[in-house]
Amino acid sequence: MLVMPWAVAAENGSALRATVNLSLGGAGMLLDNAVAKAISEGVHPCIAVTDANGYLLAFKRMDGAAPGCVEAAIKKANSAAINDVDTVVFYDLARKENLQLGSIPGILPAVAGVVIRQKARAVGAIGIAGGASDAQEQRFATELVRAFEKTLPAPHP
Template identity: 40%
Template sequence: MYLRSTQELTHAAAQVILQGAIAQAESMGVPQCIAIVDAGGNLLAFLRMDGAKVLSQLSATQKAITAASSRVPTGGVPGDVELKLAFATGGQLTNLKGGLPIVIHGQVVGAIGVGSGTGDQDVEVGQAGIDALMAVLS
């Protein structure tokens, strides 16, 4: 076989994910930076909520790109590899918690990266965004 079928996130899907993540962050009282990328790590949507840390704009995007390219959540790389990861990629990839791949029918179609809270808060907000998409797809 020379071709394969792929699924891609649309901007409408990115908006659903973003709204789900925003709702969770607001319910927690933790303003966040939220980035959504496609499977290739290209930015589809981004929002810095009022009060979110400005520096988290970059880390949220890096978390999303890392999760899309590695196809696993960020934050799981052993400490001795973490620094090597940052150096090897010119700082483009990160091991900070808060990046989650978006998997549809076993295929990674993109990722969400969240930053400005604790790592666990970032993951919770990101998962809420993914859950919002899954709810409209079911």
């Protein structure tokens, strides 16, 4: 199963709020897809997959990956997940309007942190670092996520 509901009891115990997160199995599938795509494209990135809360589920550092891409990939995925927005949005805002945006904890103005959605609901994120260019990293991450999203089952009500 790719995503799993996680029921959280309210403090008074009278209500439940269901949330959905990417499972370890789903993260592994996405990571396998990313590695296969990287090999086919001849690139050597670091790849991080988190759940919707930004917690790391799966990670790979490809042979030949650039130094420093480990932390960058993880931070990209975390920032996208906890803010429920692709990090390229922060990147564009920082470049055009607010250079200090990156000083806010949890916000990383960078490319290639992409939210994974099951219908409209965020279930996780991926972060890619160490690509040939910003444009290549963003395309790589976006293509991976959009193809993966098509495999996700419809969310439970």
